[in-house]
Amino acid sequence: MSITYLEAIREAQAKLLRDDERVFIYGQDVGGAFGGAFKATKGLAKEFPGRVLNTPISEDAMVGTAIGAAIEGMRPIVEMQFADFSSIALNQILNNAGTHYWRTNVPVPITVRLPSGGTKGSGPFHSQSMESIYAHYPGLIVMTPATVEDAYTMLIEAVAIDDPVVYCEHKYLYYHLKADKLPTEGVPTGRARVAREGRDLTIVSYSAMVHEALAVAEQLAGEGFEIEVVDLRSVKPLDTNTVLASVARTGRLLCVGESFPWGGVTAEVTARVAAEGFHLLDAAPQRLNAKDTPIPYHPHLWSAHRPNAKEIARKARALLRE
Amino acid sequence: MLQTAQRQSKTKKPAPPHERFLEAFRWMLLTRTLEEKLVSLYRGGLISGGVYIGKGQEAVSAACGLFLQKGDIFAPLIRDQAGRSAFGEPLLDVTRTYLGSRQGPMRGRDGNIHRGRPQDNQLAMVSHLGAMISVTVGALMAKRFKGEKDFIGLACIGEGGMQTGAFHEGMNIAAVEQVPLVIVATNNHYAYSTSNDREFACQDLVDRAIGYGFEGYSLDGTDLGACLEVIGGAVKRARAGRPPQLVVASVLRLSGHGEHDDASYVTEEIKRELFARDCLKVAEQTIADLNLIDAKTLTEWRKEAAAKVDEAIATAQKEAPPEADKEDWCAISTRDLVDSLE
Amino acid sequence: MPQVPIIMPQLGESIAEATIVDIKVKPGDEVADDQEILDVETNKAVMGVTTPCKGKIAQINVQLKETYPVGAVLGYVEASEADAARFAKQAPPPAQREVAEEIPARADQEIAPAREKKVAARDGDGARAGGLPVPAAAKGATFMSPRVRARMAELQLTNADLAGIMGSGAGNRVTIKDLENFLQKIENQTAHEASAIRAGVADAMRRSWTRPLSTIGSSVNLEPVLQD
Numbered sequence: 001m002s003i004t005y006l007e008a009i010r011e012a013q014a015k016l017l018r019d020d021e022r023v024f025i026y027g028q029d030v031g032g033a034f035g036g037a038f039k040a041t042k043g044l045a046k047e048f049p050g051r052v053l054n055t056p057i058s059e060d061a062m063v064g065t066a067i068g069a070a071i072e073g074m075r076p077i078v079e080m081q082f083a084d085f086s087s088i089a090l091n092q093i094l095n096n097a098g099t100h101y102w103r104t105n106v107p108v109p110i111t112v113r114l115p116s117g118g119t120k121g122s123g124p125f126h127s128q129s130m131e132s133i134y135a136h137y138p139g140l141i142v143m144t145p146a147t148v149e150d151a152y153t154m155l156i157e158a159v160a161i162d163d164p165v166v167y168c169e170h171k172y173l174y175y176h177l178k179a180d181k182l183p184t185e186g187v188p189t190g191r192a193r194v195a196r197e198g199r200d201l202t203i204v205s206y207s208a209m210v211h212e213a214l215a216v217a218e219q220l221a222g223e224g225f226e227i228e229v230v231d232l233r234s235v236k237p238l239d240t241n242t243v244l245a246s247v248a249r250t251g252r253l254l255c256v257g258e259s260f261p262w263g264g265v266t267a268e269v270t271a272r273v274a275a276e277g278f279h280l281l282d283a284a285p286q287r288l289n290a291k292d293t294p295i296p297y298h299p300h301l302w303s304a305h306r307p308n309a310k311e312i313a314r315k316a317r318a319l320l321r322e
Numbered sequence: 323m324l325q326t327a328q329r330q331s332k333t334k335k336p337a338p339p340h341e342r343f344l345e346a347f348r349w350m351l352l353t354r355t356l357e358e359k360l361v362s363l364y365r366g367g368l369i370s371g372g373v374y375i376g377k378g379q380e381a382v383s384a385a386c387g388l389f390l391q392k393g394d395i396f397a398p399l400i401r402d403q404a405g406r407s408a409f410g411e412p413l414l415d416v417t418r419t420y421l422g423s424r425q426g427p428m429r430g431r432d433g434n435i436h437r438g439r440p441q442d443n444q445l446a447m448v449s450h451l452g453a454m455i456s457v458t459v460g461a462l463m464a465k466r467f468k469g470e471k472d473f474i475g476l477a478c479i480g481e482g483g484m485q486t487g488a489f490h491e492g493m494n495i496a497a498v499e500q501v502p503l504v505i506v507a508t509n510n511h512y513a514y515s516t517s518n519d520r521e522f523a524c525q526d527l528v529d530r531a532i533g534y535g536f537e538g539y540s541l542d543g544t545d546l547g548a549c550l551e552v553i554g555g556a557v558k559r560a561r562a563g564r565p566p567q568l569v570v571a572s573v574l575r576l577s578g579h580g581e582h583d584d585a586s587y588v589t590e591e592i593k594r595e596l597f598a599r600d601c602l603k604v605a606e607q608t609i610a611d612l613n614l615i616d617a618k619t620l621t622e623w624r625k626e627a628a629a630k631v632d633e634a635i636a637t638a639q640k641e642a643p644p645e646a647d648k649e650d651w652c653a654i655s656t657r658d659l660v661d662s663l664e
Numbered sequence: 665m666p667q668v669p670i671i672m673p674q675l676g677e678s679i680a681e682a683t684i685v686d687i688k689v690k691p692g693d694e695v696a697d698d699q700e701i702l703d704v705e706t707n708k709a710v711m712g713v714t715t716p717c718k719g720k721i722a723q724i725n726v727q728l729k730e731t732y733p734v735g736a737v738l739g740y741v742e743a744s745e746a747d748a749a750r751f752a753k754q755a756p757p758p759a760q761r762e763v764a765e766e767i768p769a770r771a772d773q774e775i776a777p778a779r780e781k782k783v784a785a786r787d788g789d790g791a792r793a794g795g796l797p798v799p800a801a802a803k804g805a806t807f808m809s810p811r812v813r814a815r816m817a818e819l820q821l822t823n824a825d826l827a828g829i830m831g832s833g834a835g836n837r838v839t840i841k842d843l844e845n846f847l848q849k850i851e852n853q854t855a856h857e858a859s860a861i862r863a864g865v866a867d868a869m870r871r872s873w874t875r876p877l878s879t880i881g882s883s884v885n886l887e888p889v890l891q892d
């Protein structure tokens with residue numbers, strides 16, 4: 001029996017709806033027999049009538065409604081159809097949900113699911129990774145699960161957390177990533193995972209890029225290098241300690257992310273390691289992101305725009321030569 | 323805690339019209355007194371940041387607050403002091419927030435009219451106008467999910483705020499969700515310095531109600547009696563399960579956008595319109611015409627209002643401000659998940 | 665045609681830099697493999713810098729009487745593909761306008777010319793007061809990483825102790841791995857008990873390296889003393 005990343009998300013939501021009457025799912029096309037653009041809620045509207053609701057195309061109001069419901073004791077999950085469209089709801093997420101606890105002492109337990117990342121042919125407005133923007137603003141938790149197991153346990157944890165959670169699920173991993181079974185317990189958010197142990201260089205990454213990094217590690221193992229791969233799992237909070245411990249073992253850092261290059265997660269990791277782990281570094285820390293242009297449509301351009309195993313390997317080799 | 327004594331409780335019979343009129347009038351009087359005092363404190367340099375008052379809108383606002391009961395959701399905006407007080411907001415919340423006491427509801431983290439008490443159903447607004455409509459909708463949906471009965475929500479907005487995308491989305495989703503929502507929109511004819519002709523192009527804002535699936539009613543906001551009738555009626559219909567209600571009240575903003583604004587752009591012409599009347603003076607005139615109370619009582623009421631305001635100010639002024647090095651500087655409630663910065 | 669950098673070689677133990685005292689070629693000159701093209705002076709002697717391979721001088725980046733660190737790029741030789749392939753690190757030819765696709769290794773200091781121009785324009789007018797002088801070839805300079813320094817401090821090693829280590833990093837720098845391997849090797853060597861003379865000589869050598877060495881000659885007329 002195998003379960004995909006997408007099925008894990010659906011199972012997590014089913015479990016949440018079953019176990020907690022405060023949970024409801026709010027988004028475009030999530031209800032009815034349709035079950036969502038990516039089928040993340042397939043069957044759930046039928047099993048839990050009145051709790052999986054279709055919304056108009058109103059991202060601002062979707063999140064605003066979730067905030068109001070959360071203030072009154074519910075635990076809403078908002079499904080954005082694509083991460084890219086959450087920009088319409090930016091104000092509600094950043095300025096309303098993100099500030100509410102700090103201003104009023106009343107937390108807002110909403111979970112906003114963002115189908116993130118590129119797939120072939122999806123183009124500039126169906127491919128974005130927005131974790132860097134949400135992590136930048138105070139008051140939000142930002143999760144970026146890279147495995148089927150984490151997709152399951154971290155979504156369950158997201159709803160249990162009293163603060164607003166932006167849950168970035170990767171569309172490419174939906175059907176490409178499979179696991180044998182779902183765990184009963186998960187590692188808590190805020191703790192990174194050493195996905196592969198190594199000695200010569202640390203690659204820190206998150207979400208789909210973790211798998212690219214692991215492919216690079218396999219390749220470079222054949223060349224005599226042992227690469228350690230760290231999966232951040234959540235980018236806010238960011239597990240600096242695990243990253244530093246890894247750099248302590250290897251002395252070299254390459255941080256890889258799929259979002260745009262200016263600032264963001266990779267810059268944050270690099271800055272922290274340079275500041276707090278300077279004495280651990282044997283070479284300048286490096287990072288690799290997508291290109292500083294909108295995400296292209298054509299598969300040839302798209303696959304060159306984001307980091308891939310080849311690019312990561314090239315960067316890693318250069319860093320190993322430093 | 324909110325004062326519940328002056329609010330309509332569910333079991334009491336509705337008071338005769340004049341009693342409610344006088345009750346509303348007292349809230350208007352208190353509000354005018356309070357806001358005049360805030361303005362003078364502002365001019366004296368004792369308030370950081372902006373001061374926004376609701377001069378000219380007290381009748382509309384007091385009516386809103388009066389008809390809300392315990393369990394209802396209230397989403398006031400910047401010119402709704404009368405409604406806030408009628409809903410039960412303590413005067414100390416106002417003075418503490420404006421005068422920077424760390425004991426205010428926002429403990430110095432936000433200021434002026436952003437304050438609220440969400441745990442007591444008074445939502446705390448964000449500056450982005452229209453955003454609170456959908457939040458009110460969500461709160462009402464939650465109550466419905468939880469099986470509560472006989473509750474409504476009342477959200478305030480101005481004609482300026484009505485033009486935002488967020489307002490449009492909020493109004494639409496309120497009707498789609500069929501929640502018992504009353505939106506009281508006050509057209510005070512100026513959004514900061516912008517007059518109606520550059521704000522909207524439809525003949526009458528109330529016409530939008532039908533476009534969204536709301537029921538719409540117009541209101542002369544200078545007439546307290548009309549405010550009580552129309553807003554009271556809308557609230558009643560919302561409680562009865564009618565579609566969401568839009569009330570559009572017409573007044574003139576009798577102050578600057580904020581107290582930093584001298585409003586010199588307001589034309590003399592518009593000041594001569596009927597909607598430019600001061601609702602407080604109109605109400606006083608009605609009281610005099612109908613001889614609802616005598617001059618002595620009115621003077622006492624004024625004195626009482628002044629005394630309450632002065633006391634709230636004096637108390638707040640004695641209190642300590644927040645201290646930066648005693649702040650925990652934490653934006654989330656889950657302390658385990660604080661990011662390891664600095 | 666590909667360009668091969670001319671690197672300031674490791675001229676001796678604990679030599680960190682050298683001064684250009686003679687430039688024997690100019691751009692365009694045909695050169696042979698291992699041909700002497702520069703004379704450099706260290707604090708010990710004048711030595712020659714030779715071409716890495718046969719070809720044509722493309723650039724000479726140094727000036728007479730200026731000092732450059734070991735590992736710095738002194739110029740470029742335009743060489744054949746075969747020759748160029750022998751060298752692990754290659755800089756993109758300066759004529760290229762695109763930004764290099766990967767970050768060049770330390771010894772190659774080519775930035776896209778457009779960016780360099782911007783930087784030059786910023787500091788070029790010289791109107792600015794103060795500010796640190798930027799060393800030539802700063803980008804290509806070799807370095808000792810914080811990690812290496814931390815380990816040295818831990819073991820109370822000095823720069824002189826590193827002189828015997830072959831650096832595998834860019835610009836022949838000593839990496840933390842080089843240091844750890846070196847320490848491992850020493851660990852693995854069998855230690856023999858030193859005789860008293862050995863210990864005495866070794867200690868005298870150590871002390872001599874840490875003492876300032878100077879000789880003062882002063883003639884003394886002993887005549888008056890020797891006269892009876």
